[in-house]
Amino acid sequence: xxxxxxxxxxxxxxxxxxxxxxxxxxxxxxxxxxxxxxxxxxxxxxxxxxxxxxxxxxxxxxxxxxxxxxxxxxxxxxxxxxxxxxxxxxxxxxxxxxxxxxxxxxxxxxxxxxxxxxxxxxxxxxxxxxxxxxxxxxxxxxxxxxxxxxxxxxxxxxxxxxxxxxxxxxxxxxxxxxxxxxxxxxxxxxxxxxxxxxxxxxxxxxxxxxxxxxxxxxxxxxxxxxxxxxxxxxxxxxxxxxxxxxxxxxxxxxxxxxxxxxxxxxxxxxxxxxxxxxxxxxxxxxxxxxxxxxxxxxxxxxxxxxxxxxxxxxxxxxxxxxxxxxxxxxxxxxxxxxxxxxxxxxxxxxxxxxxxxxxxxxxxxxxxxxxxxxxxxxxxxxxxxxxxxxxxxxxxxxxxxxxxxxxxxxxxxxxxxxxxxxxxxxxxxxxxxxxxxxxxxxxxxxxxxxxxxxxxxxxxxxxxxxxxxxxxxxxxxxxxxxxxxxxxxxxxxxxxxxxxxxxxxxxxxx
Numbered sequence: 001x002x003x004x005x006x007x008x009x010x011x012x013x014x015x016x017x018x019x020x021x022x023x024x025x026x027x028x029x030x031x032x033x034x035x036x037x038x039x040x041x042x043x044x045x046x047x048x049x050x051x052x053x054x055x056x057x058x059x060x061x062x063x064x065x066x067x068x069x070x071x072x073x074x075x076x077x078x079x080x081x082x083x084x085x086x087x088x089x090x091x092x093x094x095x096x097x098x099x100x101x102x103x104x105x106x107x108x109x110x111x112x113x114x115x116x117x118x119x120x121x122x123x124x125x126x127x128x129x130x131x132x133x134x135x136x137x138x139x140x141x142x143x144x145x146x147x148x149x150x151x152x153x154x155x156x157x158x159x160x161x162x163x164x165x166x167x168x169x170x171x172x173x174x175x176x177x178x179x180x181x182x183x184x185x186x187x188x189x190x191x192x193x194x195x196x197x198x199x200x201x202x203x204x205x206x207x208x209x210x211x212x213x214x215x216x217x218x219x220x221x222x223x224x225x226x227x228x229x230x231x232x233x234x235x236x237x238x239x240x241x242x243x244x245x246x247x248x249x250x251x252x253x254x255x256x257x258x259x260x261x262x263x264x265x266x267x268x269x270x271x272x273x274x275x276x277x278x279x280x281x282x283x284x285x286x287x288x289x290x291x292x293x294x295x296x297x298x299x300x301x302x303x304x305x306x307x308x309x310x311x312x313x314x315x316x317x318x319x320x321x322x323x324x325x326x327x328x329x330x331x332x333x334x335x336x337x338x339x340x341x342x343x344x345x346x347x348x349x350x351x352x353x354x355x356x357x358x359x360x361x362x363x364x365x366x367x368x369x370x371x372x373x374x375x376x377x378x379x380x381x382x383x384x385x386x387x388x389x390x391x392x393x394x395x396x397x398x399x400x401x402x403x404x405x406x407x408x409x410x411x412x413x414x415x416x417x418x419x420x421x422x423x424x425x426x427x428x429x430x431x432x433x434x435x436x437x438x439x440x441x442x443x444x445x446x447x448x449x450x451x452x453x454x455x456x457x458x459x460x461x462x463x464x465x466x467x468x469x470x471x472x473x474x475x476x477x478x479x480x481x482x483x484x485x486x487x488x489x490x491x492x493x494x495x496x497x498x499x500x501x502x503x504x505x506x507x508x509x510x
Contacts, residue, residue, distance in 0.1 A: 009255075031056065032479045033145065034154035037127050039465050040449045042087040042116050044159050047476025049123035050504075054152055057120075057127045058145070063310070063361050066129060066418035068465050069113040070353075070362035071235030073279035074287070075105040076464035078396040082428060087469035088253030089424025090115055098280075106279040109164070109237050109352050109360070110343030124250030129189065131308065142171060142445040142487075157445045157479040157489070161472055163365040164311065165451035173438040175369040177304035177382040178227035179456045187379035188400065189420045189457045193222035199291060199417040201261060201268045202407040211260040214414065215407040229304065230402040230418060230460075231295035232314075233288045233396060234322050234360055237353070238346040241282040245359050248326040251319075256332055261406075261414060262292040266452045274329070274343055283349060289402055291416065297406045304369050315363040323359075343441050347429045366402060366463060373453030375434030382429045382461050388413040390494035391430030391508050392474035392501060395467045397428050402462040420460055428510045431462070433494055435476055444488040449475035460498070470506065475503045477501055 031054040036046045041057060044067065044205065048055040055288035063070060075091075077083060083091065083103070091103035096206050098104050120127070136154075137143060144154040160167035169175060201211050220226060239245050263317035266272065269345045270291050276284035296318050303314050303356030327344040329335055348358040381388075382399065404418025435453045438446060449471040454462055476499050498508050 002406040019046055022419040030156045031484045032483055033153055033160045034063060034161055035167040036131060036160065037064045038161050038163060038450060039061050039068045040159030040468035041118060042474030044161050044449055044476035045125050046086055046119050046123055047334055048480045051480035053480045055125060056155060056324040057125055057509060059127050059129050061131055061164055065113050065116045065363055067362055069109050069116065071109060071237050071285060074109045074277040074285040075396055075466060077105055078398065078455050079428060082232065082394050082396050082507050083466055085470065085504055086468050086473045088505065090469065092253035093118055093466060101346035108280050108283050128240045132167050132170055133177050141156045142446055144445060151178060158446050159449060161449045161473045163368060163450060168448055168451060169373055171179060171443050171446055173442050174372040176372050177369050178229060179225055182223040184438065185378040187457045189379060189407060191223040192218060192220050192226055193417060195278050195421055197417050198268055199414045201265045201414045203412050203414050205260055210408060212258045213261060213406060215405050216228050217408055221487050226237050228404045229300050230404050231297045232300040232318055232366055233294040233364050234318060235295060235364055236286040237349045238284040239278050240284050244350045246325065246350050247347050248330050250324050253320060254324050256328055259328045265291060265335050272339060278348060282329045294322050294325060295402055298401050303327040318363055318479040319359065366457060369451055370459060371438060371451055371453045373435060373437050374439050375432055375437045375453055377454040378457040379457040382426050382458060383424050388430040388432040390433040391471035392433045392497060393431045394428055394507050394510060395431055395462055396426060396428040396468065397461045398422055399457060399460045426461055430510060433497065435491055436471065440490050447475045447478060447489055473506055480490045
């Protein structure tokens with residue numbers, strides 16, 4: 001089943017951008033617009049400016065740097081040899097900030113922000129605050145965007161680098177979300193029920209009430225489509241340095257019964273540990289992915305169809321959940337003392353996110369709307385059919401989907417569903433240019449570098465920030481070529497695009 005939807009630098013060492021080439025001398029007579037100052041959007045804007053084309057970078061709903069400046073400091077890199085171009089430039093800037101001569105892939109939020117700001121400063125790119133309200137069109141070509149505050153921005157080529165895909169939606173590009181059936185693209189991991197994780201934890205409290213956070217037992221057949229997506233969370237930056245730690249606090253709506261299932265899991269022998277991944281001395285990236293942790297399973301389902309206020313509300317729910325969970329693990333007497341003691345070793349880093357109570361402002365939107373283009377990347381494109389003649393980037397991350405739902409089985413126990421255990425090894429694959437483009441009949445001068453055309457299964461590998469950085473650079477180079485030549489994006493010469501990317505140090509070949 002396919003669901004269509006129509007319609008400031010912080011303290012640290014100074015660093016210098018390592019780029020593949022200097023700006024050329026082409027007059028900036030025309031302009032490109034990048035929507036979304038995510039890592040992908042920053043790479044796209046820099047690639048455009050480097051080509052001598054005027055660029056406007058609109059922040060959209062994300063803070064500058066998106067997830068990489070908001071707690072995701074443990075980079076999802078399967079093969080460092082496949083990191084090139086502006087992605088490599090970013091990681092080298094991070095390395096320089098830490099006094100290293102080469103790239104560094106794990107980092108603190110403020111260091112990532114400093115590196116991205118340096119990349120923008122080299123080309124005098126000043127992000128524009130605003131969220132798109134609607135677009136202006138001239139046939140198949142977009143001519144401008146109108147922001148919510150009424151600001152009108154015009155351009156010749158447009159890139160949607162946002163996590164939300166809002167520019168694509170407003171342009172009427174066909175989008176989808178959720179899980180396709182196994183029969184849609186012949187994907188064995190597709191649909192409901194590819195993998196179940198069963199836990200010997202009762203779904204009911206002692207008085208027979210089904211606990212919060214559990215869905216009803218699914219009635220659909222294994223392999224069928226649904227509208228559910230993987231769980232979101234916040235990637236907190238924690239510290240174990242008492243002088244820099246802010247103790248976990250609870251929100252005004254704290255209710256310990258929200259975590260009844262978690263409390264019962266300890267007596268059932270289900271292992272639990274705070275997944276604090278080191279990124280720097282005494283700094284940690286807190287992630288989810290276990291039985292009951294910072295991933296709010298099921299809390300993401302309404303995000304793809306929510307409006308701006310709805311998305312903010314979903315983010316607020318996740319924020320409260322995260323803080324209440326950590327407070328519960330630190331203080332509730334139902335939690336084993338060893339776990340309480342371990343959790344209390346950490347606190348929010350006092351020197352990060354100083355304007356938002358040391359809490360990141362970007363929700364980790366692991367999955368959302370995906371474009372439906374003329375080319376759709378699917379499971380086989382990551383494995384047996386991993387080479388493409390129009391390749392503009394490479395990916396190598398595992399097919400990694402966080403839990404999609406937590407429900408009650410027919411025996412009254414808790415079951416987690418939606419992950420994709422590795423039965424096939426992803427060694428590397430080429431990403432075709434066509435997957436970044438909407439259908440030819442929908443838009444001629446619009447390209448995506450995040451919400452690209454892919455199935456749910458393929459997205460589970462494509463979704464990581466290093467890949468988004470590479471896609472952003474590719475989209476930016478393509479936009480600059482289109483502006484210079486006057487050709488529609490679909491008409492660009494793939495060999496010329498590949499040649500330009502390679503000359504700038506980007507990786508397009510396996």
